[in-house]
Amino acid sequence: MAASASGSAHTPLLAKLALLLLLAALIVAVAPQRAEAYNLLGCKYTTKNLTFRMAVNVGTGYPTAITEAVYDWSGNTDVNFTGTSGTPNLQITVSNYGNTGWYGRISSGGCSRGLWTYQHAQLNNTLLGGKTTQNKRGTAAHEVGHALGLAHNDSGSACSSYKLMNSFGDLQHACNIYATRTDDRNGVNALY
Numbered sequence: 070m071a072a073s074a075s076g077s078a079h080t081p082l083l084a085k086l087a088l089l090l091l092l093a094a095l096i097v098a099v100a101p102q103r104a105e106a107y108n109l110l111g112c113k114y115t116t117k118n119l120t121f122r123m124a125v126n127v128g129t130g131y132p133t134a135i136t137e138a139v140y141d142w143s144g145n146t147d148v149n150f151t152g153t154s155g156t157p158n159l160q161i162t163v164s165n166y167g168n169t170g171w172y173g174r175i176s177s178g179g180c181s182r183g184l185w186t187y188q189h190a191q192l193n194n195t196l197l198g199g200k201t202t203q204n205k206r207g208t209a210a211h212e213v214g215h216a217l218g219l220a221h222n223d224s225g226s227a228c229s230s231y232k233l234m235n236s237f238g239d240l241q242h243a244c245n246i247y248a249t250r251t252d253d254r255n256g257v258n259a260l261y
C-alpha cells in the first residue's frame with residue numbers, strides 16, 4: 070500500500086512537470102510569431118544618413134517611381150536619403166538587362182564586419198518596362214530595402230499582410246504593394 074501510495078504520489082508531480090515542459094514548449098513555439106517578422110541580410114550601411122543617385126537609361130516613369138521609393142524609406146524610417154551627383158551610397162540604375170528572371174537586384178559593394186558603404190540597385194526595364202509606375206516603385210523600394218540590409222520576408226497570407234520584402238515580384242505587382250509596410254519599417258529601424 071505504501072508503495073502504491075508512493076507510486077501514485079509521483080504521478081501528479083510528473084504530470085505537473087510534463088505540463089510545465091509543455092507550457093515551456095508552447096511559449097517557445099509562439100515566441101517567433103510574436104517577435105518581429107522581418108529578416109536581415111547580415112550587412113548594412115555604416116551610417117543612417119545616406120546619399121543616392123539614379124541613372125535612368127531607358128523606360129518611362131522611373132524617375133518618379135525611384136524618387137518616391139527612396140523617400141518612402143527616408144520619410145518613414147530612421148534612415149535619411151539625399152540626392153547626390155557625386156559618389157553615392159546607393160546607385161540605382163535602370164537598363165535593359167534582358168530576360169534574366171529578375172525585375173530588380175542589388176549587387177553588393179562588399180561587406181566588411183557587417184557593414185557596407187555602397188550598393189548598386191539594378192532595375193530591369195526588359196521585364197519592368199510594361200509594368201505600372203507603382204509596380205516600378207514597388208520593385209525600386211524593395212531593392213532599397215535590400216540595400217539597407219533587409220532580406221526577404223514571405224510571411225503573410227493575403228495582399229493586405231504580405232510585406233514589401235516579399236520575394237515574389239509577380240505577387241507584389243498583382244497585389245500592388247509599392248510602399249513600405251510596418252514590418253519592413255520595423256526591420257530598418259532595428260538596424261539604424
Ligand SMILES: [Zn+2]
Pocket residue numbers: 211215221235236
Ligand atoms: Zn528581393
